[in-house]
Amino acid sequence: LKEHKESHGIKTIIVGLNEIYGGKYFASQGRDDAEKIKYFIKDAIEEWGIKYVMLVGDAEIMPVRYATTGIEDVPEVPSDLYFADIYYSNGSFSSWDLDGDKKYGERKEDKPDLYPDVYIGRLPASNENEVKLLVNKIINYETPPMKALMVGVELFWDTDNREGEYLKEEIGNELNIEVIKLYETDGYAKDGNATPEEIAEYINKGVMLVNFASHGNPGGMGWESGHFYTSDLSLLHNSYLPVVFAMACSTNEFDTTDCLGEEFLLCQNGGAIAYAGSSRVAFVYLGKSIKSGLSGYLDKAFFKAYYDGSITTGEIFAMAKIDYLTRIPFRNDHDVLTLTEYNIMGDPSITLPVMPLTTKAHVSQEVSNTTIKIWAETTEDNVSIDLYYRKKSIFGGRWYLYGSKDEEPYEWEFLPDEDGYYEFYTVMKKGNYTENSPDVADAYCLFDFSSPTINITKPNGGGIYIFNKEVFSLPVNFAVVIGKIDIMADGNARYVEFYVDDELKYTDYDMPYEWQWNEFAIGRHEIKVVAYNALGAKAEEKVNVWAVIL
Known part of the structure; x- marks a missing residue:
């Protein structure tokens, strides 16, 4: 796989979990295995400049981070977005656990950033044979005919609109490629019926994209007049592997069972090259509002991202979530659930052809x-x-x-x-x-046209500080510090670093810039604060202190 990727211009590094935990490439940090992987990805971004991350292994092999939702019926969801969301917009680390209670991704308490900083995907392999199968699919992948298969069904019987079919109409009308429509009812013009046989027939003929809007569970999708279960994958014998997006509940519940999303990729007689879907309940709005938020909006955003110029599966999936975050800035618990519960299976660097008539x-x-x-x-x-x-x-x-x-x-x-x-x-x-x-x-x-500036405002040379309070000053060029103290600075900077005796202690990205010095220290020390602008230019200021901090 490494040779294949590098022959296509993608420099590839294969790293084992034990190498991450053991600190082979970067110092290992983190409270558990998932956090260690996240910190490793952060280091790899900063040291290697990576753009794509492929997690190899099903949930029992490759760690899963569960996001806390705040929704009683769906208390937590497995979310690979955790591994992609590395930074806040100011450049600081997005831990998903600001309050330190080990409940990750809480909307109010943890304020997760949710913007992906790398393009991520997971190969859901449970053993070596499955790894080989998935790798062979990646190596032998051929671009399918530029066609999209839309499968839409009636989601709710007490509304005026057939939401699934309406949503597929909205998506299909924005694609500059051939669209095949398989619907449950006759409310819209269609090419056939939403039955497992007709779905398999068109996939076997060759399509690049497959899009479902249906009710679902880990074992598949079902509607009043049809279904597409994991058992229906036996109908497939396609040589062209499509990218699948399923707007349905739980079809990508990879952490509890061998779900439809996994089986689509692991299908030995064809299947899919990538599968994006929900790992738990996929909430939607009713009627034509289905496209306005929640799973319906994310479904539409996935295909709009391809139209807008994203051409790798990982980038398309990431840009769909960025679209959601940008267009729906005031988010509730169900919005955050939607963003965290949708995961994508497959190699995130799989490349699709540019959509016609776009730039x-x-x-x-x-x-x-x-x-x-x-x-x-x-x-x-x-x-x-x-x-x-x-x-x-x-x-x-x-x-x-x-x-x-x-x-x-x-x-x-x-x-x-x-x-x-x-x-x-x-x-x-x-x-x-x-x-x-x-x-x-x-x-x-x-x-950034400005030069960075920095000024240490506390402690000042000559100041005498006892437990963070300046009690008086002396005509000397150093400060006296007894007990812990808040080191404070102001200036013009993208971010600042705090040093004690040239050892980096803390990085602050927001004014007022401050860090509490509470480590054991006795005797003379040098405090240094370094300010950087966006281009890396820096300014610094130092203050000498005589400290007693126990």
């Missing part, structure tokens, strides 16, 4: 204080492309047209008048067709 912006740098280059990628000829930008604010910000190009190269140079976080996207026009704008920006760049 995507790229930037030469993501952090800069000088002019950057922005360019658009497309597979189309004879098109015009518009570039849009905005300076992002707490409320999003207004988009502006930056420029248009009617021929290649579709390139622009960009330098704003003021620093800040800028986002970009492109829109293609061809004849009477205009590409839809993306739900999430294509690219971004953080411009």
Whole structure:
């Protein structure tokens, strides 16, 4: 697998769990195995620059982190998002356990960030033979015909809309590829009925995407006139392996049983290359509101992410969640449940072809204080492309047209008048067709034109501090500290580091910058605070102290 990936330009490092726990590559830290893996991923991002993480092993082999939901009927869910969400937006570590009670992902108490920082997937293998089967599927994967199979059924009998079919209509209408519709009822035009035989028939013919909207359980999905259970996988003999997204309860409940999601990947006569689905109850809104939030929105966002330019399974899945977080900023427990309970099985670096009639912006740098280059990628000829930008604010910000190009190269140079976080996207026009704008920006760049500054405000040279309180001062160039003390500083910085005798003690990402010095210390010491801007430029200040901290 390593040779295969690197032959396709993806540098690959294979790391065993014992190597993580034993600190072979980075110092092992964390209170349990799952946290040790998360810290390892953090170190790998910072030292190796990784973008993709493939967890190899079913729940009994590869540790699972359970997220606490705050919902009585669904108290906790297995969530691989824990391993992907490494940082808060300010760059600090997102532990999912701010209050330290070992109940992870609590919406109010832990304030999990939920934005994925790497593209993650899990190979649900329980033994060596299953690993070989899944690896062989990855190595031998061939791009299927660019077709999407939509399977929609009636979810609730007491509403005016057939939610599953309506949602598939909404998704299918936004895809620039052939869409095959298998529905339970005759409310919409369709290509066939939602039966296991017809579902298998189209998968066997070859489709790239399969999308279900149904009721479900770990063993499969069922509706009044049909079903698709794990036993129905025996109908498959497809050589082209699709990516599956199932908007249904519990079909990806990989931690308790061999669920439909796992069996789709482990199917020996075909099956799927990737499966995204819920590990517990998948809540939805009724009627046409199904697309407005919860599982229905995430389902729609998955396919919109592909339309918007994400082309690997891991990136598509991650961008769907980022879309949800961006468009639904005021989230309740059911929103957080939706984001944490949906997991994706499979290699996150599997690449799909670019969707026709779409384009995507790229930037030469993501952090800069000088002019950057922005360019658009497309597979189309004879098109015009518009570039849009905005300076992002707490409320999003207004988009502006930056420029248009009617021929290649579709390139622009960009330098704003003021620093800040800028986002970009492109829109293609061809004849009477205009590409839809993306739900999430294509690219971004953080411009930082300022130099960092730092000033230690406590302790001051000459100050006498007893248990954190300055009692008087002397005309000397060092401070006297008796008992623990809050080291405080202000300035202009992206983040600051606190050192004692050149040993890093703490990193703070938010003003006011402070750290409590409460370690054992007697005698002379040097306190140093170093400030950094986004580009890594730094400023520092030091203060000498004579301390007695017991």
